Amino acid sequence: MKQISIDIETYSSTNLNQTGVYRYADSDDFELLLFGYATDLGPVKVVDLTQGEKIPQPIVKALDDPTIIKSAFNAQFERVCLSRFVGHRLKPAGWHCSRVWSATLGLPLSLSDVGTVLGLPRQKITAGKELVRYFCTPCKPTKSNQNRTRNFPYHAPDKWQQFKQYNQRDVEVEMEITQKLERFPVSQNEWENYWMDQDINDRGIRIDQQLVNNAIKCQENFHDQYLQVSQKLTGLANPNSPLQLKDWLNQRGMNIDSLSKASVAQLLQTTTGKVHQVLSLRQLLSKSSVKKYQAMQKAMCRDGRVHGLLQFYGANRTGRWAGRLVQVQNLPRNSMPDLEEARELVKQGNTTALSMLYDSVPDVLSQLIRTAFIPSQGHHFYVADFSAVEARVIAWLSGEEWRQKAFANNEDIYCASASQMFGVPVVKHGVNGELRQKGKIAELALGYGGSIGALKAMGATNLGLTEEELHSLVQMWRNASPHIVQFWWDIDKAAKECIKSHLPQATHGIKFIYRSGCMFLRLRSGRKLCYSKPKIGINRFGSESITFMGINAVKKWDRIETYGAKLVENIVQATSRDLLAEAMRRLEDAGNPVVMHIHDEAVIDAPANYSLEKMVKIMTEVPRWADGLILNAAGFVSDFYKKD
Template identity: 60%
Template structure:
């Protein structure tokens, strides 16, 4: 036996969507119902475990044999469930090294992250059966007890034999569909480097990170108390039945002479500028009430495993346009920042449940709880967190690609890119907290908004107006940045031409260390690392301005599969972010012997022995990969007893 293709159907009273698979399998009633498999692409067998059948000995042994490659779509689910089935305890799982995931393979080709979606896009002969959702709801989840079902809380095969037969067919078809994906993508194999990165990502997911559950429980309790007090205060001031209702609040404001279409954060901030004191007080309380800080804490409660660690928080290749990671369960990619100067003290007060002190010292309780979310992640006893992140990684990568020499010099000399950018734009020296220091903010916002072809709209989206810039200043800021960075602008349009040539004429073009090619209905951009970005079914289309542009199929803003259009600067954004991702993965591979428990954007968090050298880790992380000669990297870090933004 060389390969085993697997798909399983399971039952657990723990909701999978809320808890993630690591917590899901810990339920006392967890069981595998069906085990569908194929040996070496042979006929699919379905083992009906729920009705007493047993997995054949050779298939069972193969699960623990690292010489046999196991395939599944979203293989993490199968691997963790089968670990539990085999009796592995919490924290110990089947070795990911011998597992391959056809969902990851699909993602590397720019395809959807669902089996149904991939099958549809590839036009497979054997598609996933659509009745599966109803069957999963019926057999895999608890049911509500009713008079007609005899007050049972679970449906078993004998309750609906016809449905059970259909469920077995569904399980068999899933294995066939997964094998169909492998066959269809066989000419585009995933490189060993990407599989190595996937296996490390799985190891990090398996290790998990410890949570301070005392802090989490107290934060949830404190939030409930805070919400009750805020609601009572607003009711007293407005006489509204439900102050949470947007409709009721908008009506109350209108009755008091203040019309508004929205009550989102931005709109409320605008209203506060002109609101009379009595309305401003209500709006401020409403703003506190709207803060959803407690959701992250609830996600922690839902996800935490029996040993106090949260697992499975990283989706490898979650952003399939660039290959970057995305978040799962607690969603580490969008944690609120912390700005409290006495973070440890605030944390201590919340942890011991001293609501009165938190309210007295910090006034805005929801905001304080929000700022403490990061601090719920803690190292194991006797260890500390070592946090290291890349300095201005995207700015460094785009400067390296475009060979914008003045920017390279800034990085070489350890300068501040925001000051240097403002200096280049306004032709005067700019120093942070020094000469022309007020211009640094303009340099910063220009850097963040304009690197990928953004204009006035991008500056506004980045908060330029809120930061004190006027509408009239913005076009000049765009022009100044572009004139200061002519090689980056040239890079955008060179990439635009190369992509157009590849799609229109099927020419293969190499420039800036990148290769642009088209084959088998796919556009590929090969990065210096050797990894390819893939765009499905590219065509030449017409953009909203009436000019030619490249269109391709992908998941759009509506989360649906649709035709999207793109142009040079947007492709450059993909290239730069994908390269930053490759640099992070290279650094993580070099730090593989360290215990990486989290990584957020361009930052790694290591659960470290206090004797481990921060300097050595930052030096190692800042090493330039062999494929990126001339790229200047730098990593900075700090040690801490709980996670935070330093």
């Protein structure tokens, strides 16, 4: 026995979508119902545990054997649930996830969608959703079902047989996906990255329960206060209703189309009196910071930790991680100088002091979200992140020497860019310091082919820049970075030539390979990005363009257009991801447990005698494949997570 394909069906009263699999399996009433499996791609067997059937002992033993591959679609679910079933943690090594495998090829992240895209002869049974709802989740007690809160197999024997067939079919579909993708295997290195990711998610991160509970109470208290004041000012039953509030504002001569956060912020700059007060309250009432605290509450397990916050290969074009549950990749920033003091007031539930000291309590609660993550008892957080890693990677890949020198000399890249653009020295808070902001906007907006629209999206017009200035800013940035601009065109040319000729191409150390209807873009790290069924077409400007099949902005499998600068963005972000993955692997190998990572930042939970300098040194080791890249990182030590 070399491989086991697995699919399970389970019951838990905990809502899986809201809590994630760790809290779901941690529930007191969690139960394994069906265990479908096949060994070495053979016939599928379904073990019905509700009828007293037992999983064969060799299969149970194999779950702990790293030399036997355990394959499942979204294998984290099977592994975590089976860990609860066997009574101990099943280590990730040896587990393969066919969803991750699909993601490496740019395929969808659901079993049914992958089956459809691949045109498998056997598809996931669509009626399964209703069967899962019937047997795997609590039911509403009614007179017709004798007020029961759960459906058992004996309540619907015919449905139960269909459910067993559904379980069998999922194993069959998973095996067919594995066989269909075997021409494009996931590298051993990438599986090891996946196992590291699973170790990090298993480890989880501790939550400050007192802070979370009191933050939710505090938000509810102030929300009620703001609502009552707004009701008195407007006379509306529900001033939080956009429809009612728009009507009230229109009656006061204001033609309001939208009450979005951006629209309200803009209106506050021009309104006065009662209207200004009401809009200010609207802004406070629309703060959604409490949702992340509630997500922490729901996902927290009995060990006081939240697990499963990060999804491996969640961004399937580049392989970057995606946030789940609390969405740690999208946490509000904190800029309060008295962060620790505000944190203590919330922990104490001191709403009187909070209302006296701060204009906006919802904003305080928003800034404190990060601080709800705390280290283990007697430990500290050691937090380090790469400095301007994408800017460093694009400078290295394109061969933009002045940028490489600026990084080597540890210069401020925004000042260096502004100096290059305007031809004068620029020093932060010094000579020509006012130009730094223009350099910063240009750096953030223009590296991947962006133009005036990208500058506007980055907020350039809010700084008082005119349309004419924006155009000249684009030209100055491109003139200052000719090697990056050439990099876009070289990548564009190589990709088009590869698609047209089906012959390998290479530029800037990036290789393009056409195989089996896909274009593979091989990074310097050795990992490949996949573009399925690529074609050369004509875009809306009448120029040649690249298209490929992938998941579009509305999560549908469709043809997507791309171009050289966009491919450069994929290359740079994917390379930055590989640098972080390797850095975390080195940290883990050195005995430093990573509990969370966000973008280009890693968080270690370690005793007081740990060295931050050691962590930074490990992170900034340059891999052999990235020779010539200038890496830098900085960090801090804290008793709670924050943005330094």
